[in-house]
Amino acid sequence: MIRDITLGQYYPGDSLIHRLDPRIKxxxxxxxxxxxxxxxxxxxxxxxxxxxxIVTAVSRVPLSFIMRGLKPxxxxxxxxxxxxxxxxxxxxxxxxxxxxxITKEGLRTAVFMAVRLVxxxxxxxxxTLTTKPISLTDGIESLLKPLKVIKVPAHELAMMxxxxxxxxxxxxxxxxxxxxxxxxxxxxxxxxxIFHRAKSLIPILVPLFISAFRIAQELAMAMEARCYHGGDNxxxxxxxxxxxxxxxxxxxxxxxxxxxxCERYFI
Amino acid sequence: MNDSILKIENLIFEYAQYEDGENVRAVDDVSLExxxxxxxxxxxxxxxxxxxxxxxxxxxxxxxxxxxxxxGIDTCDESQIWEVRQTVGxxxxxxxxxxxSTIVEDDVAFGPENMGIxxxxxxxxxxxxxxxxxxxxxxxxxxxxxxxxxxQRIAIxxxxxxxxxxxxxxxxxxxxxxxxxxxxxxxxKDLNKEGITVVLITHFMEEAASADRVIIMDxxxxxxxxxxxxxxxxxxxIREINLDVPLAVNLxxxxxxxxxxxxxxxxxxxxLIEWVLS
Amino acid sequence: MGIIVKNITHxxxxxxxxxxxxxxxxxxxINDGExxxxxxxxxxxxxxxxxxxxxLLKPKSGSIIVGGTDITDPxxxxxxxxxxxxxxxxxxxxxxxEETVARDVAFGPKNLGLxEEETEMRVKEALGLVGLSYDELKxxxxxxxxxxxxRRVAIxxxxxxxxxxxxxDEPTAGLDPxxxxxxxxxxxxxxxxxxxxxxxxxxxxxDIARLCDRVIVMDKGxxxxxxTPKEVFSDEKRLTDIGLSLPPVSYLMHRLNERNADIKxxxxxxxxxxxxIQRFLGEKG
Numbered sequence: 001m002i003r004d005i006t007l008g009q010y011y012p013g014d015s016l017i018h019r020l021d022p023r024i025k026x027x028x029x030x031x032x033x034x035x036x037x038x039x040x041x042x043x044x045x046x047x048x049x050x051x052x053x054i055v056t057a058v059s060r061v062p063l064s065f066i067m068r069g070l071k072p073x074x075x076x077x078x079x080x081x082x083x084x085x086x087x088x089x090x091x092x093x094x095x096x097x098x099x100x101x102i103t104k105e106g107l108r109t110a111v112f113m114a115v116r117l118v119x120x121x122x123x124x125x126x127x128t129l130t131t132k133p134i135s136l137t138d139g140i141e142s143l144l145k146p147l148k149v150i151k152v153p154a155h156e157l158a159m160m161x162x163x164x165x166x167x168x169x170x171x172x173x174x175x176x177x178x179x180x181x182x183x184x185x186x187x188x189x190x191x192x193x194i195f196h197r198a199k200s201l202i203p204i205l206v207p208l209f210i211s212a213f214r215i216a217q218e219l220a221m222a223m224e225a226r227c228y229h230g231g232d233n234x235x236x237x238x239x240x241x242x243x244x245x246x247x248x249x250x251x252x253x254x255x256x257x258x259x260x261x262c263e264r265y266f267i
Numbered sequence: 268m269n270d271s272i273l274k275i276e277n278l279i280f281e282y283a284q285y286e287d288g289e290n291v292r293a294v295d296d297v298s299l300e301x302x303x304x305x306x307x308x309x310x311x312x313x314x315x316x317x318x319x320x321x322x323x324x325x326x327x328x329x330x331x332x333x334x335x336x337x338x339g340i341d342t343c344d345e346s347q348i349w350e351v352r353q354t355v356g357x358x359x360x361x362x363x364x365x366x367x368s369t370i371v372e373d374d375v376a377f378g379p380e381n382m383g384i385x386x387x388x389x390x391x392x393x394x395x396x397x398x399x400x401x402x403x404x405x406x407x408x409x410x411x412x413x414x415x416x417x418x419q420r421i422a423i424x425x426x427x428x429x430x431x432x433x434x435x436x437x438x439x440x441x442x443x444x445x446x447x448x449x450x451x452x453x454x455x456k457d458l459n460k461e462g463i464t465v466v467l468i469t470h471f472m473e474e475a476a477s478a479d480r481v482i483i484m485d486x487x488x489x490x491x492x493x494x495x496x497x498x499x500x501x502x503x504x505i506r507e508i509n510l511d512v513p514l515a516v517n518l519x520x521x522x523x524x525x526x527x528x529x530x531x532x533x534x535x536x537x538x539l540i541e542w543v544l545s
Numbered sequence: 546m547g548i549i550v551k552n553i554t555h556x557x558x559x560x561x562x563x564x565x566x567x568x569x570x571x572x573x574x575i576n577d578g579e580x581x582x583x584x585x586x587x588x589x590x591x592x593x594x595x596x597x598x599x600x601l602l603k604p605k606s607g608s609i610i611v612g613g614t615d616i617t618d619p620x621x622x623x624x625x626x627x628x629x630x631x632x633x634x635x636x637x638x639x640x641x642x643e644e645t646v647a648r649d650v651a652f653g654p655k656n657l658g659l660x661e662e663e664t665e666m667r668v669k670e671a672l673g674l675v676g677l678s679y680d681e682l683k684x685x686x687x688x689x690x691x692x693x694x695x696r697r698v699a700i701x702x703x704x705x706x707x708x709x710x711x712x713x714d715e716p717t718a719g720l721d722p723x724x725x726x727x728x729x730x731x732x733x734x735x736x737x738x739x740x741x742x743x744x745x746x747x748x749x750x751x752d753i754a755r756l757c758d759r760v761i762v763m764d765k766g767x768x769x770x771x772x773t774p775k776e777v778f779s780d781e782k783r784l785t786d787i788g789l790s791l792p793p794v795s796y797l798m799h800r801l802n803e804r805n806a807d808i809k810x811x812x813x814x815x816x817x818x819x820x821x822i823q824r825f826l827g828e829k830g
Contacts, residue, residue, distance in 0.1 A: 134369050166369045169411040174639075180601050181640040184632040185702055186624065186656025203652065206642035210688075215364045222365035225327055225357040226378040226425060227349050237376035237389040313692055313721045360719075414587055441719045444587050445748050446788050470721050509723035514793040514815070521819040527826060536793065540800050543822055 009069070011129040016245060017059035018130045022139030024246045028253045029127045035260045036116050036123075044263040045115050051256055052122050061129050069125045070118065077117050084110035137161045142240060155231025167215065171208070178207045272433050272464050273301035273324060273355070277333035280319050293319040295487035296333070301466060303432070306459045308467045308475035308495075311484035312509060317468045320484070321435045324466070325355040338432070353382060356426030360438040362418035363411075371413075371421055372397065372406040378429040389428075396424040400454055416447020423454055433464035441470065452477070472513045476534050483510070496532045515539040546612035546709055548575040548598070548742065553607030553617075555593055567593040568604070569766040575710075575744070575759075580736055582753035582774070583746045585763030586788050591746055594763065595712055598744075600626035612709060628657060631708030635715045637699035638692070646672070646690075646698050647683035653706040664705075671705035672698075674735050676727070693724035697731070704735060711735065712744040717752070729756065750792040754778060754813040762789070779811055794818050801825075 039045050090105030141158030182203045189200050280294040294316045311317045322328040326342035335342045337351045359365050368374040379389040397403040400420040440448040459465045475481050481498040483491040485508045499516045515536050519529040555568040567590050585591045596602040608617045616626045643649035654664040672679045675697040687698050717725040736743040760777040762770040764787040770777050778795045795813050802810035808825050812818050
């Protein structure tokens with residue numbers, strides 16, 4: 001059933017990581033991803049891997065749960081691995097048929113790239129797994145606020161994301177209802193060629209769009225009735241506050257970046 | 268003189284129909300005053316103009332001609348529109364399409380946040396509003412996991428948190444099941460007892476019978492205006508415009524036709540029972 | 546042709562933490578030509594049950610036999626189920642999608658594989674049955690119509706499939722009193738005209754009491770009560786325990802009866818109530 005799909009996966013919990021300020025989590029995740037690409041050697045990547053596994057352990061999100069998120073991109077990882085393996089010129093390690101060769105540089109790049117990708121995915125999934133979508137939105141809004149001077153509509157973007165999050169389940173339910181209703185009228189979505197199937201979506205899409213417009217209109221009216229007038233002079237009930245833990249986490253992240261930079265340029 | 272919170276003078280509201288470009292007059296020269304602290308029910312068929320009238324009360328729609336005053340402020344005065352909307356809260360029919368946030372308590376905070384109230388004060392208001400509608404223990408939940416009646420209670424809490432003096436309910440129970448309807452009606456009655464002026468738009472005559480004043484609208488005009496007793500006395504007029512009357516009124520009419528002298532002021536089932544047995 | 550529902554059980558999200566048993570060993574029978582009401586509050590399993598009757602959901606166990614055909618049998622073609630059973634969902638006007646009324650109503654018959662001529666005849670007949678004028682409306686966009694008319698067009702879309710069983714899930718939700726009465730009168734007329742089984746799901750006990758030959762009360766995935774309206778509405782205690790109420794007339798008569806046993810309690814229609822009160826007052830003097 002459509003309702004079983006979980007979008008914007010969040011793994012409920014109350015760990016140290018869950019409790020961090022979303023802004024800190026967003027910044028450190030970006031920093032971590034940057035570090036992955038700065039890291040250029042075994043020590044750097046090993047440190048990065050160790051760090052992410054420690055953070056995962058602290059977050060109490062089961063590793064298997066994160067690994068499940070890797071499945072859809074498994075193919076991409078294998079693909080980049082093979083491309084790197086064969087396409088990088090250098091000192092020949094093994095010669096294969098058709099003049100395909102695996103070089104020392106190729107093997108190194110392939111392994112490093114694959115590890116980087118896996119760590120990148122784990123790092124960014126940890127962010128969404130430990131942060132409620134709504135806090136993530138708040139965090140993004142707060143981080144984008146300084147960009148208001150160059151006319152980045154931070155509040156509006158965040159509000160759009162919030163409404164999207166709020167109405168995804170509603171629209172999924174609506175889709176489910178409309179599909180069933182048309183099925184009850186004998187509509188068939190499963191057989192026929194692609195063209196036929198695309199056509200059979202019309203009885204779902206038209207009512208769905210009409211519903212979406214109706215929702216938009218009613219919601220806009222309700223928001224106006226509740227004095228909504230954009231982000232100016234707006235306050236928040238749960239103002240985000242940096243706590244000691246957030247500073248510690250930030251310092252640790254800086255230390256980690258330091259190690260990575262040292263490893264790349266001084267060792 | 269009485270102290271009125273709303274004053275509507277010769278309100279006309281027209282909207283343009285798409286295909287022929289002709290204007291349709293939804294509200295036609297309506298004048299009305301609503302007393303502070305009162306409970307007024309507006310009944311009428313679909314398309315009778317009652318919903319349009321409601322949206323004119325807090326400036327969601329602005330009159331084509333005529334004036335609407337909220338606490339003496341003209342709703343057309345753009346500089347004070349937020350004052351107007353804060354004074355008159357509104358709860359709509361569809362419980363789903365008026366909640367903004369993915370967390371119940373954040374949704375209730377939406378109005379006060381827009382008003383720029385200090386965070387600690389918002390917290391207090393949100394907790395108080397959620398307790399008033401009996402949804403405090405659900406404050407951390409996602410709205411889409413609640414029943415229709417519960418969602419409607421959240422919408423009411425969202426209005427209460429803005430500390431309005433008046434709340435306009437636009438068919439708040441139309442999409443609810445009987446238990447949801449009962450809960451919402453009880454909350455509305457409680458709010459009125461605490462001093463909030465209530466304007467309730469409804470199809471359900473039993474709900475209208477619990478108000479202190481009933482206004483019947485038909486084709487954009489006010490057809491009748493009075494206490495429930497006065498209104499339901501003229502039950503023929505109500506049936507003529509295809510609305511229902513409460514069961515007790517219906518039965519009393521039939522008994523009267525058969526020569527039994529039932530007092531005119533009986534409008535509820537409880538009153539009828541007492542009279543039959545007395 | 547009748548419906549036999551035998552021991553059906555349905556579980557949502559089986560094996561997941563939010564697993565819920567929506568139907569638990571539900572059995573009942575509906576006889577040919579009956580007008581049956583189903584009542585129960587939100588979450589009682591009503592809508593899951595309806596979707597089973599229409600083949601949209603398959604039970605975990607049990608069977609549903611409609612006119613001798615087991616529709617839960619995997620070999621049973623969906624098209625045959627749809628031909629037998631028409632389901633009108635809540636707020637059916639939200640399913641309209643075609644450019645014209647006639648084409649929207651034709652969607653079902655066409656899916657059944659009927660010819661153009663047959664389809665057109667069905668559309669005409671169905672629009673007539675729901676009380677709309679074919680000639681006036683056929684080329685109009687369904688979206689231009691009033692709320693009540695839209696709902697009729699949507700119901701016509703199912704009626705045009707000429708189902709042997711017509712299920713209406715809260716067909717009057719959100720309508721004003723006039724449109725409410727009109728839709729129910731229409732349901733009654735269709736029932737008489739087609740001689741089919743009609744199943745009405747409603748929260749309005751007065752409507753159920755007035756229209757139905759038999760009532761099935763659902764609660765927590767079980768059939769809590771079943772019988773004629775008179776039988777079902779005589780058990781006030783059981784109904785209030787599961788959060789339902791009596792039709793207003795029955796409620797009034799029950800209250801009067803409690804306080805004075807001379808007044809009969811088992812009265813559901815207003816004329817009979819009027820006579821009974823008159824009799825009581827006359828005897829009292």
